[in-house]
Amino acid sequence: MPLCLFLILLAGTIVTTAVSAPSQVTLTTPDFTMSANPDTLSIPAGASGTSTITLVSIDGFNGSVSLSAPSPLCPSPQCTTWEISPSNVIVAPNSTATATLTIFAGGEGAAGNITVYGNSGSLSHSVSVAFKIVSSGGTPDFTMSANPNMLTIMQGSAGKSLIILTSINGFQGNVSLTPPVSCLAIGCPTYSVNPMSVYLNSSQNATAGFTIQTYPRTSNLYSCGFKPTRLYNFC
Template identity: 50%
Template sequence: MRIIATGLSLFLLLIGMIFAVPSAAHMVIAANTADFTMSAQPNSLTIPQGSSGSSIIFLTSVNGFQGNVSLTPPVSCLAIGCPSYTINPTRVELVANGSGKAVFTIYTYPQTPLNTYNVAVSGTSGSLSHTASVTYTVVAPQGGPDYSISANPNRLNIPAGTTGKSTITLTSLNSFSGTVNLYTSPSPLCPSPQCSTWSIDPTSVNLSPDGSATATLSIFGGTQGGYGNVTVYGNSGSLSHSVIVSFKITQPPDFTITISPSSQTVRKGSITTFSINVTGTNGFNNTVDLSTTISPVTRHGPTTSLPSTVGPYSTSTLTVSTMRGTQLGTYTITVTATSSSLTHTFTVTVTVTS
């Protein structure tokens, strides 16, 4: 019996060693595999029934991972009062050993059951998948210490290439006092100045009992135009509130100039004409000064005449005159239109024949 027991022990030991070696090798490979991590801050929230709360989802590259991570919020149930969830943005691009973030928002309703909920945001990139868990408790609305957050204005029209501002006001309620940390929904990934970007300053404020404090949301209007929403979040412990500022990028007043036809042929000693059209855009309503240059410059070369000033919505005539001594060939005429700091040009050609 002793020999049988010893043989069985050796057999089990060998089996364990055989299966342990690949596992150890796998762990070494996994430790050096490019990957990413996810975490939530805060990962625990208390949300009054009918209110919303938010948590920042932080993503970090590990071992040189780089690529896009797709984020998915929890699935909401369909019953009346079920909480709903959003994640913004739904995709975060990580550079090697870099980090990114997204805003996870939980919405409750007056019918939401008072309970504690455990949910998770999922992140996927290829075959890699991770989650960040958030626990939140829905409590009955009550008049305890709290604060409110508002924006003035909450809608901005911003000329492209300029910055619009909104004042974010935080007000203590029921003798609330403490520090409120401020952050915004992420700006687009595309570069400035093409895309709009924004920031909040300062990133935290201190509220005294029944007092108030302000911060400034600055939105730079990207040159490509468009519109969007910026959510400003305030967090203090388990209290979380937010406000949305909408913006629209407007293009500055300008004008266009076109000349037709683009080329003419004229016998030397004769004249020809072109039609100049000036059209204002985006509310432009100023006069436009016109001038011309001719290339090449030759003796007895063509001469031009046109109005020196035209209106913002006008049609005028460019006249080109030649003499009997004008050299044959093609001449380039550049018409320059100027109004204050705005300048546009248009080029036509005239071919002089015998």
């Protein structure tokens, strides 16, 4: 930091005084960012898919943001169309706001990129979501697997496994997870799952943690089943 030196003459004595120069000030402009999750969707023909558009305030931005995602004028049932809702969000300082982009799939094989625009005064940003329309052959569903699917646990310790849910045929939605009910005898292991509900979309796996807690009197071998809202078991 530069110093300015002043010489002061007091009664014949020279006194040197150092004064710091003002620090440089950096000015920031309030703004916002936009992101999409997921940013790629595979949607069965005739179905619909969604992406969450998230707006984040930076440097204290506070204001209304107008959202738009122009959809093609296409009267044919084979056309893919989309909409953004709500079309206007309030982004508070140091906070976030969300909107939902819904894509209505037309004929199989269509693909493209959707641009969502956000405007607030002189500020303008955008984010893109890619989509592909796939065959609707088969009922939307999901599968479950565990990694690892076998655990060796010392008595009195805990073991963990990762539960992986995978969408098939474009399944998309919330899945409730229910761990096994422990027996009431002394030494029975207990089970827990976190989180107990996951959102699964058609282009991305969902995961949850499964924990088995044993006790000093837990017997040597237990087999357990794990259920979502549909009856898929493993262990």
